[in-house]
Amino acid sequence: MATTDDTPFSLKGLEDELTCSICLSPFDCPVTIPCGHNFCRSCLLATWKEAYSCPQCRTHFSTKPELKKNTVLSTVVETFNLRSNKSDVCLLGEEQEAELKDVIRCDTCMEAEASQTCLTCMASFCEEHLRPHRENPIFRPHQLSEPVGDLSQRICPDHHKLMELFCKQHVRPICSLCLQQVHKGCPFTSPEEQRTLKEQDLIDKLDLLDGKISHNRTVIHQMMDMQDVLMDSAANRKQALAAEYQQMRDMLTHEESVALNAVSQELESGKTKLRGLTKKFTENIDHMSKAQEDIRSLLGQSTSLAFLQASFNLPSAVNFDPYTPRIYLDSKRVMANEAFAAGLKEHLTELFKQPVEARLQMMKPETSNIPSNITSAEKRSDLLKYGTALTLDPKTAHRRIILSEEFTKASVTDEQENYPNCPQRFAVCSQVLTSQSFSRGRHYWEVRLSCNNFIGIGLAYRSIDRKGPNSRLGRNAQSWCVEWFNVKLSAWHNSSETVLANPNPKRVGVLLDLEGGVVTFFNVSDRAYPFHCFAFPFTEAVFPAFWMFSSGSSISLCKLE
Known part of the structure; x- marks a missing residue:
């Protein structure tokens, strides 16, 4: 019978389904609410303060639902947690085993870590079993190197000899027989010299990349500094432009105030003239009204002898013919202000129709230095x-x-x-x-x-x-x-x-x-x-x-x- 681990259906694939959408951790005492969604009991209660709704689908409940533990889901979560811990332990063991596999062991005792490899004996030795190579003159010609894991890679597949040379033309290691046969006449060197050249080439490329990266970073910093300078320059130019336009607004406001004051002064002058004429005409009315009363009084005495002897002179106001004065706000000053405002508006309208590059020429025609x-x-x-x-x-x-x-x-x-x-x-x-x-x-x-x-x-x-x-x-x-x-x-x-x-x-x-x-x-x-x-x-x-x-x-x- 296959175990759960061997079945294609794994609990690992249900990790998202076994996670609380509130705390984003595996369920702890899972409960199911009427809409069908599951949450940790403590997480759900923490979200329910005044109203009761599903944190996931927002379904609202009029009363607080009764919360009961979902025992089946709880069992699945416990099984999932056990399997997860087991998997972590297995992964840790595999990593340690891989590290142990990377250690090169002595080919004699098979236990101690090898300190060097003899390319003549085609075997690796620890310090203890390397003593014959160090002390016995017979082993003096043998070639020692750093520990090599797979010595089979050093053996020529064609001649089964140690590949102690490197063909520069075909860029591959070769043995001495290869040099006499297939690679005859090819330039060659030792693997150590080739390794030194390769290392130096890679170091040079690293230096080139370091220099390029450093230069790019320097240019980026310069561009960032330039951006700061541009922003400062833009701010200064905006401030200068705003000041220029503000001055123009102030000048226009001043000119508007002067023009309006001229109209107000003209209005006051007209009102003063009208008041003077009104006062004079009112006085004339008073004089003539008094004359009317005197005449009526005199007419009341028409039967007396004195009436026949009385004389009456009309007031001088009778000789003054009243008129409605013609007062208009059309003085030269007011008319000049109106004409200037209209002309300025027309000029600015035409000016603003032009591209900004051509406006200066329209405002200040160039005086050429032509002889x-x-x-x-x-x-x-x-x-x-x-x-x-x-x-x-x-x-x-x-x-x-x-x-x-x-x-x-x-x-x-x-x-x-x-x-x-x-x-x-x-x-x-x-x-x-x-x-x-x-x-x-x-x-x-x-x-x-x-x-x-x-x-x-x-x-x-x-x-x-x-x-x-x-x-x-x-x-x-x-x-x-x-x-x-x-x-x-x-x-x-x-x-x-x-x-x-x-x-x-x-x-x-x-x-x-x-x-x-x-x-x-x-x-x-x-x-x-x-x-x-x-x-x-x-x-x-x-x-x-x-x-x-x-x-x-x-x-x-x-x-x-």
Whole structure:
């Protein structure tokens, strides 16, 4: 008859069913309530204070149910606890037995722990039985090593000899006969030397991993520090912005108060005028009312001789014709405040319709530093006097830029070109310089744009960075550019941006005046219309420079005619 342990149905599989859902331990004095759920008696009573409901399904009982011990479930739990304790003891015994199996015993006495293994005798010995190998000169040639558990692994399966060599070519241990036959001519070494090399290789890999892990952790800490700096910077900027907007609110509140006070003063002035006229008209009424009474009194004496001799003069108020004054709140001051408020609202409404990058240009139109002789549209023929032929330098072109049409056209592609490595080449930003540079005189060239988006035209010193993230035109002190980015046109130098009105040119002219320290950019059509210039004392030779980003976009150096 099979025992309970031998049956496929094990109590271990019922552990969840034998666990109280309140204390999450095996049932202790289990009781069953009317809804059918089981709990420890003490756990259930602890949850029943005022109302009586099932902690598991929330079924409510109007009266406290009678709790009786579930004897069958209690017996199953006791059996489960006994089997669990027995299993734990068995597992502990198996672990101890496994530890004992790992101990290498002496092959002579079979009891003591081996201290060394003789690879010549192919046996392991304790300190007592190792004495002949230490004291008898006959055993002196024998090869001793640390205790080896499975000596059969050291025996060549083909020649049944000790594998005392290691083939480097086939990366496996071999015996001396293998070296003369199958592995003849293969480079070999001893297992100890191979082990030393392997250990050193693994140590080197550990060192590499330690260094990489340490570097990654350092970078993570730096990024965490950067996050703290960013959070502090964001908090400071938010505080500064909040202060700016608060000042604007305060100014608007002050202006609102001034405007409202002007209306109040105008109202008070009108009320004062109305009070004065009301008082005067009331006095006139009083005078004329008294005259009425005098006339009526006189009429009461009409039969007397005195009536015939009496004379009566009307008061002067009779000669005053009353009028309703025209008083309006339309003084110049009130009207000016109303017009200003309406105009400001309209201006802000139009301003807020624009992207934030273009608002500053609308508020404060840029005053260009263009010299007085080119502040208006130029005849193109006057600029062509300084015309210069340019070609693009392939040694500087980024690998995403393709040069064509005899090095006068640069296009952006998604594929990387197989250009040779050289220090002049831009490695990060898709940019290219011309082969020509200028250090004196006036020079003019024109560039045709494929689109007004993600393209930059400018100048750069030879010393501009080619490899770093700050190598982009205008983001350093060694370059200047006008750049189209989305719908925005900006002028950049030394990471400082000036937003410009965008004329959306298809052809851009550039006039470089090195003696005057000015470079001017023109929208070229029937005439040349300047839209920006940089005034800067150039201290070294400058190269025309170009930046492009979107795949398919291009610039072409125009042939001047």
